[in-house]
Amino acid sequence: MQRFRIDCDIALSAKQQQAYDFVRSHETALLFGDTGSGKTEIYMKLLEDVINEGKSAIFLMPEISLTPQMQKRLKKKFGDMVAIWHSKITKKSKEKIIAGIERGEVRILAGARSTLFVPLPDLGAIIVDEEHDDSYKASNRPRYHARDVAIYMGRVLGAKVVLGSATPSLTSYHKFPFFRLRETFFDTQKSIIFTHEEEGISERIMHELSQTLAQNHQAIIFLPTRANYKYLTCIDCGKFVECPFCSVGMSIHRERNALRCHYCNYMQRIPSECPACGGRHLKTNRMGTAQVVMELSEKFPEKRFVKFDRDEVTTQTKLKKILKAFNDHEIDVLVGTQMLSKGHDYHDVRLAVVFGIDTILAQADFRARERAMSLLLQVAGRSGRKGEGKVIVQTANAEFFAHYIDDYEKFLKEELASREGLYPPFRKLMKFMIAHKSKAKALEILERLQVCLSDA
Ligand SMILES: [Zn+2]
Ligand SMILES: [Zn+2]
Structure with a gap:
């Protein structure tokens, strides 16, 4: 592989240098840094060093944080050595990036959780920025938590893993050595x-x-x-207007004069009377973004x-x-x-x-x-x-x-104490979801499952 020697001219403060040394000396480390404390500089320094060691790196971000600012910042420092990867880039761009990796030109892959599955040779580091973010957990198939996969890959491939956040998850705070960066720029x-x-x-x-x-x-x-209001509630019977398919309250979208279910997207006109009791006194609850913008x-x-x-x-x-x-x-x-x-x-x-x-x-x-x-x-x-x-x-x-x-951190400590013996990170929870067209059938399965579980 071609060797590049790069110098990105990253100046770390004394405190940042300490944080950097800490991160380098641990297999997996948590960078617990307040907003504006300069976590990004530390990431950049790590990326630079990994490249100079002839290795490659993955820089994970929640999809929504892949902003033009961040991309520009990375491009400015690392030029064509960095490529951006997420689920919505075209097949052609993906092929181009893969070819770049094979030629040894692309050495840093920055992107959303799916970036983990791109084969990068000689992986030296994985950075998981905003590690507390829920979007790292895939709720559709394949089901995985990108943070956990990153930690596992780091262990198997001998790559350094850095988790960064101003508000780290309780789990990471409990599990990994951390460095607290409080100084602000x-x-x-x-x-x-x-x-x-x-x-x-x-x-x-x-x-x-x-x-x-x-x-x-x-x-x-x-x-x-979202929308104008979350619920349309009947003053007479107290029920809110529900989606006929999902049995959840439907939200009011004024610009379409419609009620919409945020689960299945079913839409209907805003009714003038309560579908449950026929009452004519309906009121709105839980103001949403559209309403605030309008007012x-x-x-x-x-x-x-x-x-x-x-x-x-x-x-x-x-x-x-x-x-x-x-x-x-x-x-x-x-x-x-x-x-x-x-x-x-x-x-x-x-x-x-x-x-x-x-x-x-x-x-x-x-x-x-x-x-x-x-x-x-x-x-x-x-x-x-x-x-x-x-x-x-x-x-x-x-x-x-x-x-x-x-x-x-005070919150994390007290919250940890209150979860002890009951909840993660001390216990593992498992969720069962049972879906069936017939409610009776679903209940029956649920009861059978309950018996099986209590026997186990
Ligand atoms: Zn009613
Ligand atoms: Zn629905």
Whole structure:
């Protein structure tokens, strides 16, 4: 294989150098670094060294974080030695990359989880950025968790594995030696405000938003819900209008004057009476991104609000377009779901508004607290990357969030203690899903399974 000697001129601070040495001296290491602490520089240094040792490397990112900024950064440092890989690139591009690998020219493959399955010779390192991200777990076949596969491959192939995150998963924190990187590049002045009020855009939030926009700064608004509202509920019988196929509440999409099921995409017109009892008093619940964009566009007609969720960002091209428009300041406010939190670099965001974090905290899932806390920190981390930043959180659980907001490690420690003996990472859980056209048949199978399991 052709040997390149490269020097990317990466200057590490003393603390970053320590982190780097730590990572190099462990087979698998967790880089627990706050937003803005310079994890990327450490990755770059590792990639450079691996290349200079004549080896190759894989750099994994959640698909949504494969932004033009990141690609440019990699291309600038490593030129044609780096190629980008994800499920949506064309067959032709894939063939080109594979040929490049065979010729020994492509030495770094950066991409989403499927990158792991591209045969790279002499693998020296695998970096898993944003290692806490749920998208590493494939929920369709083949079922696998890319982080676990990376760790396994590292062990088998003798490659170094680096997991990086500002909010590492509890499992990785528990299992692997870690280095905490707290130092920040930007001298940020951040303040966080918790407000406890009725759902919706309150006066307090309006006030902060007007101030930010009046100074021509940008804002991001987070909500866990798409569409206008998540539910249409009957005041008389209390039921919400359900999908006839999935038995889940259907969401209100005003622009189509329709109710849509987010499971199976079944659509119907918004009814004027309750399908269950015929009552005529229907109300909407759980405001979504489309509703916030609609209401705020009316209040600030001269500003541009854009949705940032799965309804709006349907392709990689659209993602690029919106992020570019936002960073070029053609958009003033992004209103989005979890997608907002995923490692994007927003330059001039001075305000982050967080709605609906309580619904995430209230999920019936042992990971609910971990999800809510990590999400809040990730969204908050997007405000004030350079300079001042404010975060407003609408929650009835201010005490919980305030307790950990400054120190995610404190959260991890206490959460670990509460899971001991019951949940992962101490126990393994298995999920059985039984589906059948007939409910009775499904129940019967379920009961049989229960008997088998209790005998085992
Ligand atoms: Zn009803
Ligand atoms: Zn459905």
